[in-house]
Amino acid sequence: MLCELTAHALHEKLKNREITAVALAESVYARIDEVESHVKGYLTLTKDLALEQADRADAGFQKGDEMPALAGIPIAIKDVICTKGVRTTCGSKILESFVPPYDATVMTKLYEQGVVMIGKTNMDEFAMGSSTENSAYQITHNPWNLDTIPGGSSGGSAAVVSADTAVCSLGSDTGGSIRQPAALCGVVGMKPTYGRVSRYGLVAFASSLDQIGPFTKDVTDCALLLNAICGSDAMDATSVDVPVPDWTQSLINDVQGLKIGVPKEYFTPALDPEIADSIQRATAVLEGLGATVEEISLPHTEYAIATYYIIAPAEASANLARYDGVRYGYRNENPENLINMYKKTRSEGFGEEVKRRIMLGTFALSAGYQDAYYKKAQKARTLIKSDFDAAFEKVDVIATPTSPTPAFKIGERTADPLQMYLSDVMTTPASHAGLPGISVPCGFVKSGLPVGLQLLGAPFAEEKVLRVAYTFEQNTEHHRRKPQIQTNGVVSS
């Protein structure tokens, strides 16, 4: 099936006119017909638009034009990224009928490349969650085992790449929402350095942490997507004006002379022993290829979750104040007065986790508590960032597990929010420091679920991260394995 292939393999076929973009899009939709009712990764499918875009790409290839690397490539977009004329719900009832009047900057850039948008993917409401179970619409199932969660919050974007119902996708990462689902679904997922990618049109959750990034079937595709979406933007004052290299130049199959640090604090009793083994084998592979692997210390790691669950909810409580029923989205129909309209609209429109975080954030910013909570967390953030600054004086890249456990069962952690928050223990530290991080498949536990290796770099040092990830991938086979999706007892691979 065409939809199983990588974007770079498909580009060659499109360029050589072996296939058409329309046939490729049809192949993806045929796969969707086959498995989507089991995976449930999409909230909206945009087939008419996709076929139009595919037609346009085909016209370019037929004329023999020099076509961009992503022309005609089927892509899925997390439903937190604004798409002009296409409903954007953020997984929330409060935005059930919201149709953005503009495109996010990343969409403008992708459309310039000539991508084919397959649809919008499911997510935890407003990107708040680690399992995609907080979506107001549906639960997405992990293609490797339909009884388990795909991770979150970008669970839909990870699952559709894993299930071959998209060739690649975009997600967003605030505390691990790209890297963790990539690990649990056995695909490549990358959060670029904070400021690399414009957040214009990314519906805000925690503005000092949010960053858009790709899900792909391999590291080469990851570099191609980064090429398309990176760059400063006048519409986002937090995007950084630094040179954007051609990331495919970082795809060097050689780690000799590179120093890789493994932080001892990530290997706690909470880490699944099978995952610890898998990570140790992965770093041994890199060592065998000529990298120097050494133990390092990031002493404030254990404070990252507590810090995150103050800073992110505090920023969220301010960002989500805009959902008041006045200008867009859901509005309660029988309010007694204006204030009552705000309260009823928000209480009916938001799900439980979103309310919990708004409450937590509002409390942390309220009079009398701001210094004890919010300011304290900002100071802890400085300490966490300083750990990384010191580590990158000594090593080029840091290697850790992406998630402390493989995909867990649907429903297993929903009753206990704190337990769910601890799912992010391996990913939030790098978020505080704004670091680039990738998760690449590095093995499987005995039950057959995939394991992810997280590689972190210093700010704007994506090139080293990609180089290590690429070398690991070129010398291992984990990324080639595909899930066998059980459809009515029939295995569909």
Next chain:
Amino acid sequence: MATITIEGVRHVANLARLEFNDAETEHFTEQLARILDYIGKLNELETDDVPPTSHIHPHQVFIMGSQEGAAHVAKADVVKPSYPREAVLANAPEPEEGYFGVPRVVDRSH
């Protein structure tokens, strides 16, 4: 760090423009107290001399200014076309005569 009471939850809910029934209030009080108890872990850290981090690229403002000596992110004050009124109102729950309609806030009897 202090914990949160039922009264505290009611107060914060009002600030956040949310409303809960009694059972929900109790439920949230319990959960928030547990989360805040975990967050209390931050008290182990000595932070008197640590500056807060609100943004990861503090040099950002200088980069965005681009010209030498520019020290802020302000853009040139140039009028540009905005979205048409219909496009902006298309998502409004109750548009009224080209505006966003809301429940009456002024009492007509005065």
